[in-house]
Amino acid sequence: MTAPDPDGLLAEQLLRLTRRVHRIQKRHLEHRGLGITPAQSRLLRTLAHYGSPPRMTDLAERLEVVPRAVTTLVDGLEATGKVCRVPDPANRRVIRIELTDDGRAALRELQGARRSAAEEILAPLTDEQRAVLGVLLDTLVDGPDAGRGHRTVGP
Template sequence: MDSYIRRLQKSMDFIQKKVNTEMLELLPADITPPQIMMLYQLYKLGLCKLSQLADRLQVKPSSITVMIDRLEKAGFVERLADPNDRRIVLVQLTDKGLDIIHQTVELREKVMTPLFSDLPEDQLIALVETFEKITKKYEDEL
């Protein structure tokens, strides 16, 4: 079992490094990978409190505030007052933020497609189903 885990880890590390390197080369210069991750979580959450975003990303709320400040300044997100409680600040993607999410999804597909293009369809299906099975037990934690 140990040898399979080592082999799997080596392959996963290689794929992650390759995808990250290529994505960094293709991303617009005005955004960083951690900012993309935050925008993606905002995309999934929709209009939300900063504390919800901090929980989702498993970081301190003060860290979220700093990153949201930068993203707001760049025009990717906007802050809104909660109509029910003015003490609560909500955040959501702007059209520019949504556009960068769409660009990133297209770039990821462009980068990842060649990695799996030589796999026969049945092997690709088996690979995807195996990873889905492994991750299913952790989905509720996110």
Template sequence: MERVMDVAAAVESTVESLLGIFESARLAQSPAVPPAQLRVLTIISRNEHTNMSRLAEALQVVPSSASRLCDRLEATGLLRRVPDPRDRREVRLLPTPAADRLLQELRERRQAALAEVLERMNPARRTELVRALAAFDSAAVALAAGDSDGLRTA
């Protein structure tokens, strides 16, 4: 059995490869959207009740920084600010249809790039990879949930 630190180093190296694949997919976009702006779009597309304070908290930035990011996205037609129907004093942040298309195209580009790499793997190894990733995800979720033994299995 490999030492946990050796496995951690191997995972880190693999994550660097994944990040390279994802960055190549992002740069292939036209126009290329900066990573911080993509993160904003991802956050608001996953939660329809995102306002500026929730966004700033999710990004771990001050509200003025989040607001500037939103200003840029709004200027490029990727974000809308609308009054929150539950509280008119709040402003809800919503992705535009163009942002939804951009995120979908990015997902498709990433998946195609990953598929190209996965095609080079033996099918049995791909199956092992899926099992290992499911176990890793389960352990990460358990850790985030405060599961002290972290022994949940996939």
């Protein structure tokens, strides 16, 4: 008989939680009828954080995907009027990706869907448990110093 593997169990729990989060977010997106996939949603959120319209290669780096994947996402979002390709004013050969008014409106809807999904997922936790979870997740995502100074836990 082999000894239990606590790290393996935690890894499996994290994977199951990730799949559950994706399922719930997808359901909330579908409920709002936006016709936007989770990957397109991620691209819109990333695009919104740029001060000026980025190049597709910038988006690919930020999203940690191959440039072809960004092209496919942009094609789909452009077809529905959420983004548009614009020439760079300094170099007309460079194409940048810009959010449209429809894209910004969709982003607001997406934020509502994400908030609803988060409320559903976190419903079983108390405020204190949520705060602890936030610190733990910061530490896992950003490294050992991430939880310091971001959130406070307890009295």
